[in-house]
Amino acid sequence: MRHTTPRAVRGLAALAILAGSGAALVAAPGAVAAPQRPERAVSAGALYAATNEVDGNEIEVYRRDSDGQLAFVESVPTGGTGSGGFEGSGNGIILTSVGGESSPNNLTGGDKFLLATNTGSGSVSVFRTDRGSLELVEVESEGLDHPLSVTVHHGIAYVLNGGTSNCVGGAASITGFLFDGTGALTPIPGSTRPVSGGPVSGCTQVSFTPSGDVLVVTEKMADVISTYTVDADGVASGPITNQTTGNGPFGFTFTQTGRLLTSENFQGVAGQGAAAAYDVGRDGILTPVGGSVRNERSDTCWIVLSDDQRYAYVTNAMSNDISSYRVDPDGTLTLLQSIAGPADELPGPPPAIAADLTFSRDSRFLYVRNVRDGDIFAFEVANDGTLKLIQTLPNALPPGAIGVAAS
Numbered sequence: 001m002r003h004t005t006p007r008a009v010r011g012l013a014a015l016a017i018l019a020g021s022g023a024a025l026v027a028a029p030g031a032v033a034a035p036q037r038p039e040r041a042v043s044a045g046a047l048y049a050a051t052n053e054v055d056g057n058e059i060e061v062y063r064r065d066s067d068g069q070l071a072f073v074e075s076v077p078t079g080g081t082g083s084g085g086f087e088g089s090g091n092g093i094i095l096t097s098v099g100g101e102s103s104p105n106n107l108t109g110g111d112k113f114l115l116a117t118n119t120g121s122g123s124v125s126v127f128r129t130d131r132g133s134l135e136l137v138e139v140e141s142e143g144l145d146h147p148l149s150v151t152v153h154h155g156i157a158y159v160l161n162g163g164t165s166n167c168v169g170g171a172a173s174i175t176g177f178l179f180d181g182t183g184a185l186t187p188i189p190g191s192t193r194p195v196s197g198g199p200v201s202g203c204t205q206v207s208f209t210p211s212g213d214v215l216v217v218t219e220k221m222a223d224v225i226s227t228y229t230v231d232a233d234g235v236a237s238g239p240i241t242n243q244t245t246g247n248g249p250f251g252f253t254f255t256q257t258g259r260l261l262t263s264e265n266f267q268g269v270a271g272q273g274a275a276a277a278y279d280v281g282r283d284g285i286l287t288p289v290g291g292s293v294r295n296e297r298s299d300t301c302w303i304v305l306s307d308d309q310r311y312a313y314v315t316n317a318m319s320n321d322i323s324s325y326r327v328d329p330d331g332t333l334t335l336l337q338s339i340a341g342p343a344d345e346l347p348g349p350p351p352a353i354a355a356d357l358t359f360s361r362d363s364r365f366l367y368v369r370n371v372r373d374g375d376i377f378a379f380e381v382a383n384d385g386t387l388k389l390i391q392t393l394p395n396a397l398p399p400g401a402i403g404v405a406a407s
Contacts, residue, residue: 043063043064043065043066043132044064044065044066044360045064045132045360045361045406045407046061046062046063046064046073046129046132046406046407047061047062047064047070047358047367047376047404047405047406047407048060048061048062048093048095048114048134048404048405048406049062049093049356049369049376049396049397049401049403049404050078050082050092050093050116050117050401050402050403050404051075051082051397051398051401052082052083052084052085052087052092052119052120052398052400052401052402052403053081053082053084053398053400054081054082054083054084054120055081056077056078056080056081056082057077057078057080057081057082057116057118057119057120057121057125058075058076058077058078059075059076059078059093059114059116059127059134060072060075060396060397061073061074061075061076061132061133061134062376062393063132064360064365064406064407067390068360068364068365068378068380068390068391069378069390069391070367070376070378070391070393072393072396073132076127076134076136077136078116078118078125078136078139079118079123079125079136079139080116080118080120080121080122080123080125080139081118081120081121082118082119082120082400082402083119083120083146083165083400084120084400085165085400086166086353086371086399086400086402087119087148087162087165087166087400087402088166088202088204088220088250088301089148089149089160089162089166089167089203089204089205089402090104090149090204090205090218090250090251090252090301090302090356091104091105091149091150091151091205091206091207091403092116092117092119092148092149092150092356092402092403093114093115093116093117093150093403093404093405094114094115094150094151094152094405095110095111095113095114095129095405095406095407096109096110096111096112096113096114096115096152097109097110097111097112097113097152098112098113098152098154098155098179098180098181099152099153099154099155100152100153100154100208100210100212101151101152101153101207102361102407103358103359103361103405103406103407104304104356104357104358104359104404104405104406105207105253105254105304105305106304106305106306106307106359106361106363107210107253107254108210108256109152111129111361111407112128112129113126113127113128113129113183114126114127114129114134114405115127115150115152115157116150116403117147117148117149117150117159117402117403118139118147119146119147119148119162119165119402121141122141122144122145122146122147123139123140123141123144123147124139124140124141124144124147124150124157124159124185125138125139126138126139126140126183126184126185127183128183129407132407137182137183137184138183138184138185140177140185142187143161143175143187143192144159144161144175145161145162145163145170145171145173146161146162146163146164146165146170147159147160147161147162148160148161148162148167148203148204148205148402149204149205149206149207150206151206151207151208151215152179152208153208153212154212155178155179155180155234156176156177156178156179156188156208156212156230156234157176157177157178157179157185158174158175158176158177158191158206158208158215158236159174159175159176159177159206160172160173160174160195160203160205160206160217161173161174161175162203163199166202167195167201167202167203167204167219167221168199168200168201168202168221169199170199171194171199172194172195172197172198172199172201172203173192173193173194173195174191174192174193174195174206174215174217174228174236175187175188175191175192175193176188176191176192176230176234176235176236177191178234188233188234188235190235191234191235191236193228193236193237193238193239194239195217195219195222195226195239196217196219196222196224196226196239196241197219197221197222197224197226198222200221200222201219201221201222202219202220202221202222203217203218203219203220203226204218204219204220204249204250204251204301205217205218205250205251205252207252207253207254208230209254209258209260209280210254210256210258211258211282212230213229213230213282214227214228214229214230214280214282214284215227215228215230215236215238216252216260216280217239218249218250218251218252218262219249220248220249220250220265220267221248221267223243223244223247223248223249224241224242224243224244224249225242225244225249225260225262225278225286226238226239226240226241226242227239227240227242227280227284227285227286228240228284229282229283229284238284240283240284240285242278242284242285242286244262244264244276245276245278245288245290245291245292246264246266246274246276246291246292247264247265247266247267247272248264248265248266248267248268249262249263249264249276250262250263250264250265250300250301250302250303251263251301251302251303251314252303253303253304253305253312254280254305255305255309255327255331256309257329257331258279258280259277259278259279259280259289259330259331260277260278260279260280260286260331261275261276261277261303261305261312261327261331261333262275262276262277262278262303263275263300263301263302263303263314264276264292264300265299265300265301265317266299266300268298268299268317268318269298270298270318271296271297271298272294272298273294273295273296273297273298273299273300273314273316273319273323274292274293274294274295274300275292275293275295275300275303275312275314275323275325275333276288276290276291276292276293276333277289277290277331277332277333278331279331289330289331289332290332290333293325293333293334293335294335295314295316295323295325295335295338296338297316297319297321297323297338297339298316298317298318298319299316299317299318299319300314300315300316300317300323301314301315301316301317301355302314302315302355302356302357304357304358304359304366305327306359306363306381306385307359307361307362307363308363309327309329310326310327310385311324311325311326311327311336311381311385312324312325312327312333313325313340313357313366313387315354315355315356315357315368316354317353317354317355317371318353319354320352320353320354320370321339321340321341321354322339322340322341322354322357322366322368322379322387323335323336323337323338323339323340324336324337324340324385324386324387326385336385337385337386340385340386340387341379341386341387341388341389352370352371352372352373353370353371353372354368354369354370354371355368355369355370355371355402356368356369356402356403356404357369357404358404358405358406359381359406360406360407361406361407363381364380364381365378365379365380365381365390365406366378366379366381366387367379367404367406369397369401369404371399371400371401372399373394373395373399374395374396374397374398374399374401375392375393375394375395375396375397376392376393376396376397376404377389377391377392377393378390378391378392378393
């Protein structure tokens with residue numbers, strides 16, 4: 001089931017043109033001229049975040065200036081609804097081209113489209129992006145049940161169905177779609193496959209490997225990583241159940257050579273957070289690259305990798321902070337900083353939760369969301385991997401929002 005809308009939202013493009021032009025606006029007779037705004041830094045990209053609200057999911061659009069600062073522009077309805085509650089999932093929204101993704105995990109794809117999951121209404125929205133503005137082109141719901149995560153590679157999209165909130169108690173699965181240059185999603189017959197963990201899965205994220213021939217799903221409660229081989233028609237086979245080196249695989253990303261980097265929450269046990277690396281065979285079998293690398297923090301959940309492949313960052317939900325890792329060319333992880341910056345950079349007493357994070361397209365800036373208060377934090381990334389807080393947007397999103405991506 002799908003629908004389209006002719007309404008193109010052009011607020012950000014217009015704002016960027018006005019902000020960047022030196023042209024004077026001529027007021028109509030009798031009108032009061034608006035005060036001249038101070039000159040801003042040049043617009044360099046955008047940040048998008050989903051609200052996940054039950055009365056209507058929306059994408060909050062922020063202009064990203066060249067100095068990393070964010071400025072709110074508009075809210076754009078997805079045409080679906082959210083669950084209104086914390087979902088504990090990764091890649092709830094992605095920036096992508098037909099070829100593949102670019103954010104929140106900086107892979108080698110584009111950003112012509114933004115895809116957003118609507119957990120409440122059981123659908124995925126497709127937006128076309130234009131200089132940061134959004135045009136809703138499709139809302140697809142066939143075969144979807146509480147979708148939590150989405151991925152794209154070479155004209156194929158797969159969605160992770162949680163079945164119920166946080167992927168616990170339902171019939172979790174993945175299901176595939178053809179994805180064309182217009183933004184249309186067409187269901188692939190026979191592509192729906194279960195996850196390994198069943199009703200106690202706690203599945204969090206689905207993503208293609210960089211080669212596109214294997215799909216990966218992390219299942220934090222079942223403590224397994226499911227993989228699926230994908231044929232030339234986009235049909236997935238599996239799941240193959242892979243055991244972990246640690247416990248509680250949550251978010252993940254890939255190096256450019258295809259090594260899988262995962263976060264591990266160890267079921268939230270205090271001080272046990274970690275990250276791990278694996279080699280991914282074309283048959284979907286995972287081979288550990290070393291063991292779990294602890295960071296001494298709690299409930300390590302989301303992970304991103306810098307464009308230069310040198311540094312990975314994880315959010316530790318219950319510690320409410322960020323840890324950093326050095327990444328060797330073979331994918332080996334070494335803890336860089338247990339707390340990558342002062343602990344008070346993500347303020348608030350428990351249960352404040354550091355959640356989704358994303359890089360700007362050049363990895364100069366890292367953006368992190370706080371679940372409890374809906375704050376967004378902007379960090380500048382130094383050459384040595386250290387972080388400097390440059391901006392805080394308090395209460396930018398409602399509690400329970402999921403998904404963030406940036407260009």
